[in-house]
Amino acid sequence: MGEFIRPYLEPIAAWFGSFPIPAVVTHWGHPLMMGIVVVVIGGFALVKGWKIRKADDTEVKNESAYWHKKAALWLTTFISLGWTGGVLSLVMQGEPIFSSIHFWTGTAAIAMLMANGALSLTKFLGKDALRTTHAYLGSARSPF
Numbered sequence: 001m002g003e004f005i006r007p008y009l010e011p012i013a014a015w016f017g018s019f020p021i022p023a024v025v026t027h028w029g030h031p032l033m034m035g036i037v038v039v040v041i042g043g044f045a046l047v048k049g050w051k052i053r054k055a056d057d058t059e060v061k062n063e064s065a066y067w068h069k070k071a072a073l074w075l076t077t078f079i080s081l082g083w084t085g086g087v088l089s090l091v092m093q094g095e096p097i098f099s100s101i102h103f104w105t106g107t108a109a110i111a112m113l114m115a116n117g118a119l120s121l122t123k124f125l126g127k128d129a130l131r132t133t134h135a136y137l138g139s140a141r142s143p144f
Contacts, residue, residue, distance in 0.1 A: 006091060013091040030089050034082045041078065045071035049138055053131075072120075072138075076113045083110055112137060 021029075048068035055061050083106035090097050097103055116137050124130035 006097065009088060009091045009097075013088050016088060017092050026089065026092060030082065030086055034079070034086070037075065037078045037082060041071055041075045045075055046139060049135065053135060069120075072113075072117065076110070076117065079106070079109055079113060083107070112140070 045068055048064045048071060051064035052061050052068060055064065086102050086106055087097060090100055090102065116134055119130055119134045119137075122130075124134060
């Protein structure tokens, strides 16, 4: 299947490949930037999410909820864009797509983020067990 989509991705990868980017940046820039996204934005979302659960002060809970939602949306956006960039990087380097652990790791991360977002959109169906699932699923993909 990876070879099925490769012809569609190669022109995009060739366009990016035409930029005078050093090979070290092409190879290591992506994991470095994604690491920063996961640690900084993911860590921020994690801390704010747990403050919602643990704080006694309503004002702290409301402020934490506000920032948690924003951070989670930005995290999902950047991880999705990073996944796209990672796949293009694989194409640029001539690596197989679907046999790459990068492809499957990114896909799993996005699936977890989407599942967690879906849980929150349902307001956890009013069930504490789903709220707890959301908290631990979010923590499981965390760098901390």
